[in-house]
Amino acid sequence: MMAFLTLLARNRLAAFGAIVLALLLLLVLITPWLPLLDPDVTQPANRLRPPFSPDHLLGTDALGRDILSRLLWGTRISLAVGIAASLVAALVGSLIGIVAGYFGGRTDNLMMRGIDMLMAFPYILLALAIVAVLGPGLMNALYAIAIVNIPFFARNIRGVTVGIAHREFIDAARLSGKGNLRILTSELLPNVLPVIVITMSTTVGWMILETAGLSFLGLGAQPPQADLGSMLGEGRKMMLNAPHVAMLPGLVIFILVMSINLLGDGIRDALDPRLKSGALSRPAPITRIRRQPGHADSQDGPDDNALLTVDELHTDFEVGEQTYRAVNGVSFAIRPNECLGLVGESGSGKSVTALSLLGLVASPPGVITRGRVSLAKRDLLGLSAGQLRKIRGKDVAYVFQDPLSTLHPLIRVGDQLIEAIQLHQPLSKVEARKLAVELLGQVRIPNPAQRADQYPHELSGGMRQRVGIAMALANDPQLIIADEPTTALDVTVQAQILALIQNLRDTQGTAVLFITHDFGVVSQVCDRVAVMYAGRIVEIGSTAEILDTPRHPYTRRLIDCVPRLGEPDNEPAAIPGLPPAANALPEGCAFADRCDLVEPACRRGDIELIATDADRRVRCIKPLGIADPTTQGVTT
């Protein structure tokens, strides 16, 4: 609740609206105790006094009634009617929406068709018709406005409810023995409530306007009772000789509705989880880079033949006061035609590392604070957005985990490929299409020419991932970064995709950075592997050697906790505890708290990656099996 209020207060316009509305509310609440003249007493002798006349601060109307008094009493009534109408509409509309959305099927059909019928009439006409049937009067106007707005709530809330009613926690509640009524009130309603509040806050202003409209037409408040609409209606007749009579209620309506709408928008922005997570802040085209000078001068990489060298890369996420250190000094190199695996659990920083290479981490909140990324001796982090864009998809291409979310759903896969080709190659549309079909054939999609004209949803998951790979291959990249490319696929399809990647390396000579959590996959495709934990590489070396004799306790335990097919007696050993939070990394070894070989020295200072064997480095002060490789004893 406090967080909500601070968020709201930070929004200047909403805060302004809130203050104006609060003042107005205060004013109308204390109206009965203010020293005002009676709003309904006529004084024909004093008619049409201009503002600032003695006894009448805002003048009088055609019947000599005090305008200030009528305005305050009128605002009171308009506000009360508007709020009451939106409460009624919200209550009835949300009820219809929730019931229709939850039960679905015939119930939904029946209720929503009824709502559609209501919506088929222009709303002011419908309101007029309702008032015509019920007879003019403030209460009847209130009902008319409420009824007219029910469909708005019903449709909004139904949409949200349908989304929630199919979530697993609703099934879980049913299995816990809850009946429909209990599920509706105790499981669904708390999740729908914010949406109801948002919808209400954005419609109150509108309802006040509609009430004023009905009163203006003489169907709402009846004389001598004053509300803003009827005052406006009465003033209209003498617009020319006494403009203040109509202008003052008009001004109040404007201020009232404006303040409510500003506040309503603020409430929506503060409550909507999508907006809260930064959907409105547009990320920059490249990740913000804030490197201190002096760090970027280590020109001589460890490997001169390397295609890609990453040196001491640091990527932080700055959210509010907190700094999450996602990537915390990662260094590695990939040689041409090599496949390097980047292995780790979720939150270990492997994906952020991959995205940082071409500045693809969303900024805000991502910031690259240190390090160098060199592709063929060129520092990628020093390039401008335009230069970097020429490299993205050309020299370095990405393949992501879920091709359904990376392919555009409304564009044929062939056209998406053509777009990727034409962005980097000066080819005509016809030539590009020919190349696109060739690429689809290259990733072993049957009937490539026909498939090119299909949309992503018409392809199976495996086929979509093949399209993703074809797109990565479009411009003969030197390096493909594959981020969990087979995690979402079935094993038989995974086998095919892995075979495809292997085949491409053989025929095209492409280098691959392969990110995964699965040691089985790593041992199939990777020459070397880097194991990540808490944003750092804890061990790097050749795949066979690391699988055979892991040197870091984390690597060993990570391998041991995976059940191995064909060895049912070999019960996987769990790693106790959880990885440290990225905003509170401990000093020393981040794995110390979960390690069974920990000693005080592990928690002191910065632990370096040390070379143990040829081409093998470990971030541990007492690497496993160094003194005697045949046993897994620990010696220094």
Next chain:
Amino acid sequence: MKPPLLEIRGLTRTFGGGRRWFGPDRPGVQAVQGIDMDVARGDTLGIVGESGCGKSTLARMLVGLDTPTAGTIHYRGEDLQNLRRLDRHALSRRIQYVFQDPLSSLNPRKRIREILAAPLRHLRGLEDRELDTRLGELMEVVNLRPEFISRYPHEFSGGQAQRIGIARALAAEPEVLVLDEPVSALDVSIQAQVLKLLRRLKDEFDLTYLFISHDLSVVETISDRIAVMYFGRVIEQAPSRQLFRSPAHPYTRLLLGSAPIPGGPPIQAESGDAELPDPLAPPPGCAFAPRCPRARDDCRESVPPLAPLADRHDQLAACRYPVEGPWRRRATQAVAEGRE
């Protein structure tokens, strides 16, 4: 042999016919087709299959979240649909469910106390002191600190949330737990913790498990028997060790051969299309025939029944030409590529 606790006969679930408006199911799709299966008390039956094979639909029918179109499920001789009709809660007291995604199966706006108290209150009729005592016990049983009970789901990691999911299922004191991919959403180091917990709970509470997963190695470590599903049918069923020693159905062999093992031999990849048949127009014969290297003409004409193998009585396979002999991944067989 122990008498079966669950007897499933001819279980079928058809989705659609045009009436269904929501959900991922296409009209007229047979998600589960005529499944026969027995589950003995105290056993763990593993159900393996790839996406779209109907394993989740089967699981949902067992706990009453879905209703079969045809066929029966008997629990200790009682018809499950009858049981549901007589008392809405009767089924939930006997069979419970653990969801795949631990976080989305917990209501984000409820504290753990309220989530765990629901089954205790509605299914077991506990109140006040008894309820509190039992809540404490449940938290202890799944190794969660007692103070966690007043937190909200988003404050938990995946592994912890799954423990809460398991505790909620246990709260109903069921005899059978249906576990639908309970560790798939978890990191490997956490998977092992949860598997260990599940093993302990089974002994402690004398539970029967139906363990559904796409991960063969996980199923192997926990199951006594395994049923392999393909395109809505069980195509092979055998005691776990026997299945891995000598799988008879070509699809089972393909599955085993596709799973990468750390440091293991290279995996096999099919050269052709690895796609399922169109569920709206299923082939008349064996659904695997289009992908099967051993398929002959009669495979494509009628569906082979799930029958015991001639030489292995414990092992059932729905195949006319089952593969003989022990299975070993051939280290010499290179990844089936390079035939450009």
